[in-house]
Amino acid sequence: MGQGLRVGVFVDAENVRYNGGYQMRYDVLRRFAAREGGTLQRLNTYQAFDVDRAKEDMEYNKKSRTYQQMVRDFGWKITVKPVRRYTDEAGNVTTKANADLDMAVDAMLQVGKLEQVLLVTGDGDFVQVVTALQNKGCRVELIGFRNVSRQLQQEVDTFYSGFLIPDLLPVAYEPRNEWGTSGSCVRGVCTKWFADKGYGFLRFIKEISPNLWITDARDETSPYISVFCHANELADEVTEDLLMNRETILEFYVRESEQKDNGLVANNVRLAFNVNR
DSSP states (O other), X not given: OOTTOEEEEEEEHXXXXXXXXXXXXXXXXXXXXXXXXXXXXXEEEEEEEOHHHHHHOHHHHHHHHHHHHHHHHTTOEEEEEEOEXXXXXXXXXXEEOOOHHXXXXXXXXXXXXXXXXEEEOOOGGGHHHHHHHHHTTOEEEEEEOSSOOHHHHHHSSEEEETTTSTTTSOOTTOTTOOTTSTTOEEEEEEEEEETTTTEEEEEEEOSOOTTTTOOOTTSTTOOEEEEEEEXXXXXXXXXXXXXXXXXXXXXXXXXXXXXXXXXXXXXXXXXXXXXXX
């Protein structure tokens, strides 16, 4: 499914940034959006820029513009939203750079040339936008990190946790990490846990693939890998209740098993970014 479809990607960069997706790689996101052989018709991202801060903080100004140029080099159109400051009655200052309206309007105006839309956000305000896009005959996918609206997840055709997409979010303390290889650090979920036996199985996506719907790791065409995990490898924070919750994102190292040919075992299993807290 999706072969040759015209695809549009719309990224709510500020929502992503403040909900666990800081340092998200736009080159990997582009590969993910085109994984089914579709044509990338639109690549739009909406980012904030603090003009007042930039006047006083040259390092911020330089880093912001360098980052924007890097994203443009990957073929993205950037809509820069100026940060605005608001002072309440108590004198508290808050900042806001809301791109929701721009992103929603662009998606609706461009949907006539699109067959599939990938939204990258967790904001529940996009629920009606999703419904409108679907009513135009467009398939809508969603990538989010933390605090993703439950209603938004249910409304889209498919939801993917950005934590689980290979290399979309780098492992900060493993700069040369080769995701999925023996000795690498990956993120995944628990699929089975036998508390009475003290072990279970974790699963992660080895590579970006058009077959993400084939979740059975026993299928040779599936991009998912099943990993054996012993209870001794779990951090104290990883409780049985969390393991049994498929929404719990785990971060762990994978190594070749010494007991089973071609098998992998999980080491140092912990909660990814404390995502469930």
